Amino acid sequence: MNHAHHWITTPVTAGLLRGALDLERTAHGLLPHRLPASARARNTDPQLAMAESQPSGVRLVLRTRATAVELDTLPTKRVYVGVPPRPDGVYELLVDGRPAGRAVVAGGSTLTIDMAKGTAEHRPGPVGTVRFTGLPDHLKDVEIWLPYNETTELVALRTDAPVEPAPDPDRRVWLHHGSSISHGSDAAGPTTIWPARAASLGGVELVNLGFGGGGMLDPFTARAMRDTPADLVSVKIGINVVNTDLMRLRAFGPAVHGFLDTIRDGHPTAPLLVVSPILCPVHEDTPGPSALDPAGLATGQPLFRATGDPAETAAGKLTLRVIREELARIVGQRAAEDPHIHHLDGRALYGESDAAELPLPDRLHPDAATHRRIGERFADLAFSAEGPFSPSAAPRAGRRTG
Known part of the structure; x- marks a missing residue:
């Protein structure tokens, strides 16, 4: 700690957090969750449990005159056997909505994952501190966005001036669900x-339920979305269903309908955008499951390959091409009774020309440049005057979630 500052410790409470659906009290502090306790109780998948505890889109938001901020956290970092160490997760500071700093927390606990054996080992580690100084000396709104890829327990918040929750921004709330690509994959x-x-380009408040490996049409996720106040809702469906070889076409259609029906129980007239998968060449016409390519492990660069048989699509196995066709059909069918449902082909966000210019580094996940491109294209398509999320289509009706 920098003792030149007169530090004030403020308890971290729900009023200072946005983007989380639940807070768990731990031995160290507070752990933000992106699924409520009722959903977590129904989940048996360790991958989803890890993903929903990683605070993608979760941020502390406060109003203060402080020129220095310290946040003690206990991160849990992932280590993959046979793969070079991942960089530490990034904390980003915004002051009055503008980027003002980036930092990392060294140390923390580790979760060592052996993808070949399907095992994971957790080793506890020490609390660390992220520090931002030199903030402007006036009343301002300060946001600290937590790392999207590290489970993060919030231990203590210190500032050199009092803080209070920032006022409600009076912006529409966008609730989004998807897979690891929506979670963040390899964004900067x-x-x-x-x-x-x-969300930044569209001027909305984000609640991000993108879960790495967890876009599976789980009913408990649909219920969480049903019960989360929102003005705009989107679901990006498909890649996890294919790369886990989770279901066949016969089950997929009714599962999509059931997922959307549940969301509509809580958001009967909100604009609802169904987004099909972005281009992923390995799974366009080849079913899952995905598997690690041994050639990639030998070089230290993870690469995924599709292991299914394209001929099995005739028996109902799913590919991305099949899923896009089915989602378009489902949305078209529902639109006859639901004027507020919309469809977006994911290849409009990342298609063949993009894959030639910015190929997926591991064949499944976009890199930092591609994340920026997808976000900007989504904003252009969804939040424009003619888009399904235009202000005229959906004036603010919900309330901000914690």
């Missing part, structure tokens, strides 16, 4: 994952 930081970039 928490404010540049594609949903955060799109």
Whole structure:
């Protein structure tokens, strides 16, 4: 700690957080969750449990005159056997909505994952501190966006001036659900994952339920979305269903309908945008499951490959091309009774020309530049005057979630 400052410690409470659906009290502090306790109780998948505890889109938002801010956290960092270490997760500072700093917390606990064996080992580690100084000396809104890819327990918040919750921004709330691409994959930081970039351009408040490996049409996720106040709702469906080989076409259609029906129970007239998968060449015409390519592990660069048989699509196995066709059909069918449902082909966000220019580094996930492109294209398509999320289509009706 810098003792030149007269520090004030402020408890971290729900009033200082946005983008989380639940807060869990731990031995160290508070752990933001992106699924409520009722949903977590129904989940049996360790991958989803890890993903929903990673605070993608979660940020502390406060009003203060402070020129220095310290946040003690206990991150849990992932280590993959046979893969070079991942960089530390990034914390990003915004002052009155403008970027004002980036930092990382070294140390923390580690979760060592052996993808080949399907095992994981957790090792506890020490609390660390993220520090921002030199903030302007006037009353301002300060946001600290938490790392999208590290489970983050919030231990203590210190400032050199009093803080209070920032007032409600009186902006529409956008609730989004998707897979690891919506979660953040390999974005440069928490404010540049594609949903955060799109939300910034669209002038909306983001609640991001993008879960790495967890876009599975789980009913408990649909219920969480049903119960979360929002003005705009989107679901990006498909890649996880294919790359886990989760279901066949016969089950997929009714599962999509059921997921959308549940959302509509809580948001009967909100604009609802169904987004199909972006281009992913390995799974366009080849079913899952995905598997690590041994050639990639040998070089230290993870690469994924599709292991299914394209001939099995005739028996109902799913590919991205099949899923896009089915989602377009489902939305078209529902639109006859639901004028507020919309469809977006994911290839409008990232298609063949993009793949030639910015190929997916591991064949599944976009890199930082691609996240920015997808976010900007989504904003152009969804939040424009003619888009499904235009202000005229959906004036603010919901309330901000914690």
